[in-house]
Amino acid sequence: MKSSEYQLERIAEAKLPTPFAEFSVTVFRAGDGKEHVVIALGELSGTPPLVRVHSECLTGDALFSLRCDCGAQLNAALQKIADEGRGAVLYLRQEGRGIGLGNKIRAYELQDRGADTVEANHQLGFPADAREYDLAIEMLRQLGLCHIRLMTNNPRKLDALAKVGIEIVERVPLESGRNPYNEKYLDAKAAKLGHLFEPR
Numbered sequence: 001m002k003s004s005e006y007q008l009e010r011i012a013e014a015k016l017p018t019p020f021a022e023f024s025v026t027v028f029r030a031g032d033g034k035e036h037v038v039i040a041l042g043e044l045s046g047t048p049p050l051v052r053v054h055s056e057c058l059t060g061d062a063l064f065s066l067r068c069d070c071g072a073q074l075n076a077a078l079q080k081i082a083d084e085g086r087g088a089v090l091y092l093r094q095e096g097r098g099i100g101l102g103n104k105i106r107a108y109e110l111q112d113r114g115a116d117t118v119e120a121n122h123q124l125g126f127p128a129d130a131r132e133y134d135l136a137i138e139m140l141r142q143l144g145l146c147h148i149r150l151m152t153n154n155p156r157k158l159d160a161l162a163k164v165g166i167e168i169v170e171r172v173p174l175e176s177g178r179n180p181y182n183e184k185y186l187d188a189k190a191a192k193l194g195h196l197f198e199p200r
């Protein structure tokens with residue numbers, strides 16, 4: 001299926017004041033009923049804007065978990081966009097790298113008993129990363145964003161977008177939120193998932 005054939009309906013838009021800036025929030029509903037979100041600031045056409053393609057992490061983004069770096073990355077991305085006065089965060093509802101919240105917490109249970117983040121997914125019968133970026137690509141298309149500066153450390157994300165012709169004119173590293181509770185997790189991401197962290 002070509003990305004342009006993905007069903008994605010823009011259903012609502014409003015202002016979203018935050019401690020960082022007054023963003024706009026737009027909700028897109030996908031064919032499976034899931035609602036994905038874009039938080040945007042300023043004029044997005046013209047010079048390639050900062051974009052973050054963020055995967056939902058309820059525990060990190062909303063519940064202050066220190067097991068991962070998601071909340072810190074979301075904060076940093078919104079701050080960078082606010083500092084530049086323009087940009088967008090695509091907030092994709094693919095919790096737990098696509099396996100869902102309950103399964104992610106099962107994976108945490110296994111990690112509490114010694115597995116790393118990749119081994120835990122495999123023990124549960126899932127791939128290390130079950131995410132797809134077709135919907136993100138379709139959202140970018142609908143927003144008219146084909147030249148972007150992507151805030152990520154994840155080479156798979158870069159490849160997935162570049163493969164369909166979205167030009168990543170710059171990769172902006174997003175290294176924030178390392179702490180004693182997520183060190184092993186971040187090291188496993190670098191070693192097993194190829195994440196591009198600066199050497200410590």
Ligand SMILES: Nc1nc2c(ncn2[C@@H]2O[C@H](COP(=O)(O)OP(=O)(O)OP(=O)(O)O)[C@@H](O)[C@H]2O)c(=O)[nH]1
Binds near residue numbers: 057096108117
């Ligand atoms: N299955 C699983 N998912 C996790 C775990 N820790 C975080 N996640 C999920 O991973 C997703 C975030 O992915 P990351 O690999 O941290 O980062 P990324 O988006 O691939 O890369 P960046 O763009 O550099 O942040 C979110 O959906 C989290 O819910 C874990 O231990 N197991």
Ligand SMILES: [Zn+2]
Binds near residue numbers: 059068071
């Ligand atoms: Zn997280």
